[in-house]
Amino acid sequence: MARPHTALLDRDRITAAALELVDQTGDFTVPALARRLGVQTASVYHHVEGRAGIVELLRDWIGRQMDFSPLELQPWDAAMAGFARSYRAAFAAHPRLVTLLATSTVRSPAVITAYERMATVLAEAGFPHEDVIAVLTALENFILGSALDLAAPAVMWEVPDGVDAPGLTSFLAAAPQGTDRADRAFELGLQSLLGGFRALLKG
Numbered sequence: 001m002a003r004p005h006t007a008l009l010d011r012d013r014i015t016a017a018a019l020e021l022v023d024q025t026g027d028f029t030v031p032a033l034a035r036r037l038g039v040q041t042a043s044v045y046h047h048v049e050g051r052a053g054i055v056e057l058l059r060d061w062i063g064r065q066m067d068f069s070p071l072e073l074q075p076w077d078a079a080m081a082g083f084a085r086s087y088r089a090a091f092a093a094h095p096r097l098v099t100l101l102a103t104s105t106v107r108s109p110a111v112i113t114a115y116e117r118m119a120t121v122l123a124e125a126g127f128p129h130e131d132v133i134a135v136l137t138a139l140e141n142f143i144l145g146s147a148l149d150l151a152a153p154a155v156m157w158e159v160p161d162g163v164d165a166p167g168l169t170s171f172l173a174a175a176p177q178g179t180d181r182a183d184r185a186f187e188l189g190l191q192s193l194l195g196g197f198r199a200l201l202k203g
């Protein structure tokens with residue numbers, strides 16, 4: 001049989017197929033990924049270093065969906081706010097990636113470079129070195145939670161018949177609906193978090 005003119009498998013195809021599996025099921029296995037690609041499991045290992053390598057492909061891919069240009073803004077809180085919005089939007093489009101990536105060690109060179117930039121912005125703003133990672137982690141935790149909220153159902157709370165919750169019912173009626181609710185909560189939380197960080201700097 002003649003050899004195909006194009007490769008049957010490459011890292012981009014592996015990434016796309018793994019992303020489809022995660023979007024559908026929340027996780028992937030290498031054998032399931034191989035079946036989706038129509039190849040033998042061993043063929044996948046020719047291109048990546050097992051499951052951990054595929055996770056880093058996904059991390060690198062989601063990183064490319066983010067806009068890092070806000071990190072060049074001044075002052076530091078404008079930089080962090082702008083990047084936080086892009087970060088949230090990228091994960092909101094693929095919310096099941098959150099658990100997968102947040103529970104594995106970051107090794108992607110591109111993502112490490114991005115963290116280097118974020119950490120440098122904070123250090124240059126005057127945060128003590130011992131606080132930089134804590135500030136980054138707190139901000140990232142908030143962003144990822146907000147990304148999940150943006151992907152949540154339009155109706156997040158539904159008071160069942162027979163349950164007496166007049167206060168909650170009234171507050172829900174007054175609140176924005178759908179993505180407007182999630183957006184308002186994100187902006188309120190982001191500004192509160194940044195305000196706390198600014199107070200930390202002044203203290």
